Structure formats: structure tokens, C-alpha cells
Amino acid sequence: MKTIFIAALLAATPALARDAPPHPGAIVYLEVCQACHMANAKGAVGAGRIAALAGNGNLAYPEYPIAVVTGGKGAMPWFRGQLTDQQIADVIGYVRTHFGNRYKGRITADQIAALGVKAPPRSRE
Amino acid sequence: MNRAGGAPTRREILHAIGVMGGASVLYQAMATMGHAAETQFAGPPNLSGARPGASVLVLGAGLAGMLAAYELGKAGYKVRIIEYNNRPGGRNWSLYGGDTYAELGGATQKIGFAKGNYLNPGPWRIPYHHRSLLHYCKAFGVALEPFIQLNHQALVHNSKAFGGKPQRYRELAADWDGNVAELLSKAIDNKGLNAVMTTEDGEMLKEALRTWGMLDKDMRYVRGPASAARRGFDRPPGGGVDGAPIPSDPFDFRDVRQSGVWRAFAQHMGHERQTTMFQPVGGMGMIGQAFARQVEGKIRYGAKVTKIDQSGGAVTVTWTDVASGAVETAKADYCVCTIPLGILSQIDVDVSPGMRAAIAAVPYSNSVKVGLEMKSRFWEDEDAIYGGISFTDQPIGMISYPSGGMHSAGPGVILGAYTFGPASYKLAALPPEQRIAAALDQGAVLHPGRYKEQFSNGAAVAWSRSPFTLGCCAQWNEDTRKEHYQTLVAVDDRIVLAGEHASYIGCWMEGALLSSLDAITRLHKRALEA
């Protein structure tokens, strides 16, 4: 049952259907970011806008995506505390090197620990 | 009761206050006397005396926006609503057969439900204490019917308990209470509670536990008439020769604990889900439709607001006509903006830096709902489940059976998934037809042999891809409340924000309405002082 679900997810993502071992950030992208940024990372526009991550110059310096993914931005929630620092590093590494982005430099969990916005207090709301 | 001459009863005092001072005085008095403290609704606002010709632009035709327009219109303001969608209601919305829904990313669903059937993608239930919503439903002629939240015959499924076999809520709940009662009774016998109660109190508690926990004469929770009266029978009582009932066997308490049924208790027992709950007859969207009739002719649909300016002693709102791309503007003296914050943070809004920071500080949760139309109501006909919710630890979270049209023939729409958090992101990542397929796979575990077989068509709404909200609801936390909430709700010269996000009843329609009433009351005061 669970495998069916994952298989459906994978099939919905051309990037993962290929043979090469998937980038460790690809699964995080698929299970979290894709819900909003879309399979092709092009985002979308309605009354508001989900930013495109594909071909995005704002990803050139790691500080920016680290701040956004750990702390959130506008409607996008923070992911610090929901994802591990390693997962956040992986997924930022993934989007910086896929979807038409070719930025150099590995992103590590240590960088997330050093630069990330800390998780807000857990609330019952 | 001492009627003649003695001290007046509480009811008599309240009646006297009500006659003299109007509803709001009555409300305050009741609150002081310990009644009616469940809502901040004090009756519709009594706004009057708007300056002749004074005008208000309302942004968003959700419930908050339409209520603001209705009440300000009554007070004498010239109002106009600017709305992105081509329909009223915002998140208050039902999908019917023949409707089309295009989500962000382009996936478009043509809904195939039979006539009268619907999915409520957003709100679906109304607590009895959401008094302002109930007030306006009555005032605007929205027929309500009971919403079944708790159903003892519904199922609880945990893939790690009972070998993955779903069990009845009724049996698990009975066994939970019974076992807890027995344990507590043992603790009393073993003097385990001596530190917190006297022996006499302990004996009294034991008597209560016997009844509450269905215990036998030896204070044990066992198979027998007492437990069967709550958890059910292997052979229920009947007539004639085999009329005598045969009690059922309680489950092993370890399995009961493992089932996580206590999570279902917590769901049902929260104040917002206690008995009685309501839903509009014919779909939640009936409320939005009814509100729209009250502000008929005042809504400009298909208009995407892109800029809100308040320089030069007036508010100027700029929007793009969604169909043609044409840019238009309008001016008014004041503005009530109910655009969800995630979207508003992307709009050029002329307010204080503090309010801008507040607008940008509140992210949105996600949720996914899937509606599955079944050819027959097998859950009623074969399983005796009438409304209510079955819970599962699978990503779909729950199955809810329709509270409307119960015991009728023909197709019905099951809520086949209602998820938040991580599971909702996974489901939202799939194209709609695969969300439906996943919901069918997972739901079939609870209703094997019927679910996929009876399925005819479905609809799936992922709020993270909602073009008109960018998410489900505003997510505040302690820090952001402290830092930003008061700034967010303050009147900023000619502009005030309202909506679910500007309340402490987040993600409820009541929050949108109470926020709206409070915002327009303060805006009206500001206008009179100007």
C-alpha cells in the first residue's frame, strides 16, 4: 500500500523516473516542495504567486535559500524543525543544481546550523 | 419556586436587562453571571450615521468581505467589493457536478458528481457556539442540518494494531474506558492514590468507576452484560427463540492502546467539535451564496488586486481584469482588505512598515481533501454507518461519511481524505487523479471489496495550490502573535484588515466574521472622528 503511494509520487516526477541514483535532496523536493513549487519547479501564478525555483538567480548565494527554507517567506511556511538540517541542506543543494540552475558549492548541515533561522516555538494553534 | 414577592430569579433579571438595554447589554450581563461566555458575538453591530457619500472598497468576497460590505452598506456607506474569483464565498465553497476547478500549476478538474452531491473542499462543519455564523445563517435564510462528528459505528484503523484490521470506535472506546476504570480501581485498592485522596473519597470514586467503566462486581472489566451494553454483542438481543443476547469479548488492552483511539477521543472532545455541530443543507457553499445575495450587484468578479494606495486623502485600489488583462482602478474613502496574508504580502500595500512586516510574518498551512462519489451508500446499507468519521494512520487521515441525505438511495460522496502537515504535502504533489487513486487505495483498507468497486468519480483539492489563497489557513505562533497581531489588526489610517487571519479563531468561519465585525466597527468610529 505504502509502496503504491510512493510509486505514484515517483511516477509524477520525471526527474526521479530516470535510472541514476536520485540526489538525496530529490526525495525531499518531491515530498515537500513540489506541493507548491510544482514538479518542474516553475511555481505558478494566480491571485498570488508561488515563486519559480527553476532558473532562479536568487539561488546563486546559499544564504538566501537557507534563510527562506528555514524561516519561511510570505505564505511559505518555515521548515526548520520539520525537516532535519541535513534534509534542508540536501534539498537546497538539489534545487541549486537542477531545474536549469548550475550553482557551485556543496551545502552542508553545518551551514544550515550556522545560518538557518531557528524554529519558532511549538504552539497549539 | 418563590414567584410572589421574593428575590427575582436570574432569568427574570436577565429578561429585565434585555428589555431595557438591548442585546449587547444582555450579553455582557450573561457573561458576568457565568453564562454565554463561549463566544464574543454580541449581536450584529449597530453602526449608523455614516457621512453622506462616504465610500468603502472591500477587497475579497469571502465571508469576512461580504459581511463587511453588508453591514457597512446598512450603515449608509457606498460599498463595492473587488474579488479575484468568478464566484462569491472564497474558502466557503462547494464543488458540484458540472463545476470546473483549475488549481495552480494548471491541472483542471471537471466535477462529475450526481445532482445534489458535493464536496466541501474547505469548511464543512459548524460548532453550536459559533454564534455569529449561526446568526447570519438564520438572518440570510441558510437552512442547516446536523453534522455528524462522532459516530460509534465508524472505524479506527491503525496499520500497527490488530494486524492492520480496522475496528469499531464503539468497541475501542468501551474497552479504553473499561480498562482505565479497572486500573484506577486497582490503584485505589493498592493505596496508590492515598497521597491525593482519602480512603473514603477513594471508595466513592470506585463506585463511580464501576458504572462509568462497566466493571463487574469484582471491579473487573470483562466479557459480560455490563461491557456488552456499551461495546456490543456477538449476538445482539432479538425476538423469539434466539432472542437472548450473547456478549462480545473485549480486546486485549495492549491492542487498544496501540490503536491510538485516544487520538480520536481528542478530536471529538475539543470544544470546537462537541455536540451539536451543523452543516448547511446542500453544501457549505450555500452560506457564501446567501451572503452574496445580500450584497447583490456590489461585487466586481474576476479582478486581481495588485496595488493598494492611500496617499492624498483617499484609498486607490488597482486591479487587473483576469480575463482581459486590462488594468483598472477605483477610489474610495476607506478600505477593508480581506485578502489572505500570503497573497497580500506580494501586493504593493501602502501601510506602515510595522503592518507590512506583520502581513509578511504569517505563513499558511496546507490541507488536502478528496471527495469520492460512490454508486451506492454501502456504508449505510451494509455497515450501518450514518455520517461521522473513521480514522486511519494512513496519509488520507480520515474518511467521513455524508451527514446529508442519510438513508436515501443512490450515489453519495464520501470525504476520502482530509490531511494536514507532511502527509498533505505528499498528496498535494500528485496530479488530482493520482490523489484520488491514492485515496481509493488507502480507503479500501477500511472498506475492502466495496470501496473501489462502488467508486464512480472524484475530486481532489490541494490548498497549497489554491489560486485564491496560497494555502489553507494562517499559521500564527506565540512569537508572531506577540510581535505582530495587534499591528496587523489596527486601523492604518484609511485601511483595515479583516479575515480569518485577523482573529484568534483561526481557520474557522466564525473567526472571519468576528474579525470583520470588529474591523468595521473601528473603521466606522475612525470615519466619524475624521
Ligand SMILES: Cc1cc2nc3c(=O)[nH]c(=O)nc-3n(C[C@H](O)[C@H](O)[C@H](O)COP(=O)(O)OP(=O)(O)OC[C@H]3O[C@@H](n4cnc5c(N)ncnc54)[C@H](O)[C@@H]3O)c2cc1C
Ligand atoms: C481545508 C479547510 C477546512 C476548513 N474547515 C472549516 C470548518 O469546518 N469550519 C469553519 O468554520 N471553517 C473552516 N475553515 C476555515 C474557513 O474556511 C475560513 O476561516 C473562512 O472561510 C475564511 O474567510 P475569509 O473571508 O477570511 O477568507 P476567504 O474566504 O479566503 O476570502 C478571501 C477572498 O479574497 C479573494 N482574493 C485573494 N486574493 C485576491 C486578490 N489579489 N484580489 C482580489 N481578491 C483576492 C479570494 O478569492 C477570496 O474570495 C476551513 C478552511 C479550510 C481551507
